[in-house]
Amino acid sequence: xxxxxxxxxxxxxxxxxxxxxxxxxxxxxxxxxxxxxxxxxxxxxxxxxxxxxxxxxxxxxxxxxxxxxxxxxxxxxxxxxxxxxxxxxxxxxxxxxxxxxxxxxxxxxxxxxxxxxxxxxxxxxxxxxxxxxxxxxxxxxxxx
Amino acid sequence: xxxxxxxxxxxxxxxxxxxxxxxxxxxxxxxxxxxxxxxxxxxxxxxxxxxxxxxxxxxxxxxxxxxxxxxxxxxxxxxxxxxxxxxxxxxxxxxxxxxxxxxxxxxxxxxxxxxxxxxxxxxxxxxxxxxxxxxxxxxxxxxx
Amino acid sequence: xxxxxxxxxxxxxxxxxxxxxxxxxxxxxxxxxxxxxxxxxxxxxxxxxxxxxxxxxxxxxxxxxxxxxxxxxxxxxxxxxxxxxxxxxxxxxxxxxxxxxxxxxxxxxxxxxxxxxxxxxxxxxxxxxxxxxxxxxxxxxxxx
Amino acid sequence: xxxxxxxxxxxxxxxxxxxxxxxxxxxxxxxxxxxxxxxxxxxxxxxxxxxxxxxxxxxxxxxxxxxxxxxxxxxxxxxxxxxxxxxxxxxxxxxxxxxxxxxxxxxxxxxxxxxxxxxxxxxxxxxxxxxxxxxxxxxxxxxx
Numbered sequence: 001x002x003x004x005x006x007x008x009x010x011x012x013x014x015x016x017x018x019x020x021x022x023x024x025x026x027x028x029x030x031x032x033x034x035x036x037x038x039x040x041x042x043x044x045x046x047x048x049x050x051x052x053x054x055x056x057x058x059x060x061x062x063x064x065x066x067x068x069x070x071x072x073x074x075x076x077x078x079x080x081x082x083x084x085x086x087x088x089x090x091x092x093x094x095x096x097x098x099x100x101x102x103x104x105x106x107x108x109x110x111x112x113x114x115x116x117x118x119x120x121x122x123x124x125x126x127x128x129x130x131x132x133x134x135x136x137x138x139x140x141x142x143x144x
Numbered sequence: 145x146x147x148x149x150x151x152x153x154x155x156x157x158x159x160x161x162x163x164x165x166x167x168x169x170x171x172x173x174x175x176x177x178x179x180x181x182x183x184x185x186x187x188x189x190x191x192x193x194x195x196x197x198x199x200x201x202x203x204x205x206x207x208x209x210x211x212x213x214x215x216x217x218x219x220x221x222x223x224x225x226x227x228x229x230x231x232x233x234x235x236x237x238x239x240x241x242x243x244x245x246x247x248x249x250x251x252x253x254x255x256x257x258x259x260x261x262x263x264x265x266x267x268x269x270x271x272x273x274x275x276x277x278x279x280x281x282x283x284x285x286x287x288x
Numbered sequence: 289x290x291x292x293x294x295x296x297x298x299x300x301x302x303x304x305x306x307x308x309x310x311x312x313x314x315x316x317x318x319x320x321x322x323x324x325x326x327x328x329x330x331x332x333x334x335x336x337x338x339x340x341x342x343x344x345x346x347x348x349x350x351x352x353x354x355x356x357x358x359x360x361x362x363x364x365x366x367x368x369x370x371x372x373x374x375x376x377x378x379x380x381x382x383x384x385x386x387x388x389x390x391x392x393x394x395x396x397x398x399x400x401x402x403x404x405x406x407x408x409x410x411x412x413x414x415x416x417x418x419x420x421x422x423x424x425x426x427x428x429x430x431x432x
Numbered sequence: 433x434x435x436x437x438x439x440x441x442x443x444x445x446x447x448x449x450x451x452x453x454x455x456x457x458x459x460x461x462x463x464x465x466x467x468x469x470x471x472x473x474x475x476x477x478x479x480x481x482x483x484x485x486x487x488x489x490x491x492x493x494x495x496x497x498x499x500x501x502x503x504x505x506x507x508x509x510x511x512x513x514x515x516x517x518x519x520x521x522x523x524x525x526x527x528x529x530x531x532x533x534x535x536x537x538x539x540x541x542x543x544x545x546x547x548x549x550x551x552x553x554x555x556x557x558x559x560x561x562x563x564x565x566x567x568x569x570x571x572x573x574x575x576x
Contacts, residue, residue, distance in 0.1 A: 011330035042299035086234035155474035186443035356500035374522035
């Protein structure tokens with residue numbers, strides 16, 4: 001059991017909010033923020049840095065958004081569902097975009113292969129917190 | 145002219161993206177992140193701290209989201225409109241919620257009065273970057 | 289093996305820098321930043337919030353410093369030993385202070401008990417990166 | 433008067449701590465964090481990106497450390513001088529290193545010229561908070 005889960009169990013606050021899923025999303029966001037920061041630095045050190053610019057930027061954006069999402073999710077005693085949904089929609093988008101770009105470099109840069117996997121995991125963990133309502137909006141948004 | 149604006153003018157990148165509005169939103173987010181961090185600390189020092197819990201949490205969430213928004217907006221050379229819109233929707237919501245709660249304490253805590261004003265300014269600056277399309281989604285979301 | 293360690297192994301960069309210790313410090317800082325954010329929120333929800341003010345502030349400072357330390361350590365391809373030492377000294381101090389205060393509340397707040405342990409682990413992981421060399425250099429700096 | 437200064441004036445807390453200097457350092461750190469984030473992105477978009485790697489990394493480290501310093505300084509109601517000193521020493525080092533590297537590119541990249549100036553200003557504002565006392569204490573620590 002991760003400390004995120006232990007801390008949620010030890011905290012005052014609503015009990016019916018899916019502690020397992022929230023802890024999983026917190027852990028996934030923390031992991032993704034770190035991995036993306038590391039991947040941006042590794043990309044910058046590669047010989048083909050000019051070809052890695054988009055990847056670096058997507059890594060940096062993803063790290064910042066996952067970091068903020070992790071912190072907001074960690075404040076679980078007062079849960080603003082509307083705020084969380086908006087933030088998760090941004091986070092899912094950032095993870096999906098970063099995973100897609102990293103996957104393009106996965107065969108020649110091992111750090112991109114790992115980062116693509118971590119981003120996909122984070123995308124899944126965040127999607128699991130978004131209810132039907134929010135996903136419909138996401139679909140409408142994506143179709144627009 | 146703020147450094148945010150000077151830096152956008154000095155950066156390679158698309159020129160038709162409303163540099164004035166982006167710089168204004170960057171400055172407003174930076175200002176709001178700092179003010180909310182400061183307001184949370186001041187609330188925590190007040191005699192009526194138990195009545196200020198919601199305000200403190202909203203301050204902390206708003207600071208984190210404004211901080212991430214500011215950083216993503218500052219990466220302007222490659223602009224992902226869909227990501228920015230999602231993040232701005234979260235930021236507008238965080239600022240509006242924090243402004244509303246701070247306003248409730250404005251007459252007895254001067255830091256809350258200032259913070260409410262700064263949050264409203266940031267909300268406006270972020271809304272100015274959201275096009276009609278995004279605002280309609282926001283409206284649908286708020287009505288749901 | 290954590291992703292931090294996998295990413296360091298997969299990254300271009302100096303190989304003689306103690307990858308195991310760096311990865312351990314990155315993981316410990318990420319864990320500590322999240323746990324402290326969560327502990328601050330749990331403290332804020334407790335009935336005796338007025339007695340928890342110092343704990344909340346120490347949690348928030350520790351979360352911010354661990355977060356920055358984790359990000360700087362993750363940029364391992366170019367390693368500025370003097371910068372890392374200074375940052376680690378701040379991080380060790382923040383973790384030790386937060387652990388001490390949390391320990392005072394450990395018997396009545398389980399989140400503080402967990403947080404104290406996590407802070408102590410992070411303090412140890414950061415100290416392990418601070419060698420004699422760094423401490424001597426720091427002394428020279430302070431005398432200069 | 434900046435909001436940082438207004439907020440310090442409006443906050444409960446010790447009054448003899450040099451509010452003018454603290455507010456100046458908060459503003460300088462916020463400005464520097466934003467400018468460095470922007471400079472890293474602009475460097476990444478330049479044709480000579482391979483020559484800008486060090487600059488990008490120094491920008492990213494400086495942005496993270498200035499960001500954390502700004503947040504810790506903003507929690508002024510409870511002021512841990514030893515923590516602040518350690519953090520300021522890291523911040524001064526990061527700003528000086530980033531300014532030096534940016535200055536090397538100032539004549540061909542306008543964003544680096546601006547960033548070098550902003551980093552120097554932040555270095556000065558942080559140094560102004562580091563008194564003799566703090567440096568002596570640090571020396572004692574390093575010798576202990």
